[in-house]
Amino acid sequence: MNESPVVLLTGAGGGMGRAIAARFATGGWRVSATDLDDGLLSALSHEVTLAATTPADLRHPAACHGVFAETMARCGRLDALVNAAGVWREGPVETFSEADFDLLMDVNLKAAFFMCAATIPALRATRGCIVNLSSDAGRQGNIGAAAYCASKGALTNFTRALALDLAPDGVRVNTVSPADTDTPMLDFQAERYGGGDPAGYKAALLAKYPQGKAARFVRPEEVAEVVYFLCQPAAAAITGADYAIDFGYSAGR
């Protein structure tokens, strides 16, 4: 029987998901990968050895339970859940559509919530851990992104509360909060909201960092390293924490 640890990773086909999958695989973990986009999962399977690939729309709790069931059927145990699925929408509150609001809440908050719900019994059995991908937008308000900030702020505080609930069982729960990271989500933001000038949109993002002309975007591999660390025995004392990976952007002005 294969006793190597198992991570269930959502958003596995995305920019951070791919880097996280690769980091865990390199560390000897089996990776159960899920994403909305079957094509992205297929591409990932050519880069990283995957123990399971389960396309699913995680806005629906039944789908969360289905992905968990598939993971257990294929792998037989679960040691870590990493919620990296997410979406970006921005715009002023007074014109923000209900559809975009619901999408942000359903993917960024509800899907993570019900992935946790589905996996808690199995994580209790292994005294495993959960890492939720939040954002600097979960630590502070960002201009023009109130709904996204609401979804990530809720995710960060949900994580703290769950950490307290699961502490007696030895299950640790943390958030990782990157600032602008070089992934397809950032490209999407720049294309959709850049007013025809995606490079200008990105330059405006970089201008807000304290590094000045040396500012750059976070690399997905830098996020993956922190996520991986939080799932190691060396992180046994860390739960209910929020790890900023943001060049000091959320440290103050």
Ligand SMILES: NC(=O)c1ccc[n+]([C@@H]2O[C@H](COP(=O)([O-])OP(=O)(O)OC[C@H]3O[C@@H](n4cnc5c(N)ncnc54)[C@H](O)[C@@H]3O)[C@@H](O)[C@H]2O)c1
């Ligand atoms: N890129 C950034 O600048 C940045 C910064 C801070 C936080 N984050 C957060 O980090 C996480 C990873 O982001 P990323 O940059 O890798 O984004 P990405 O767009 O590259 O990947 C996100 C993945 O989530 C999947 N997804 C979307 N809706 C889904 C659904 N309904 N069901 C299942 N999967 C779904 C997408 O198919 C995609 O593969 C997200 O939660 C995001 O909000 C991103």
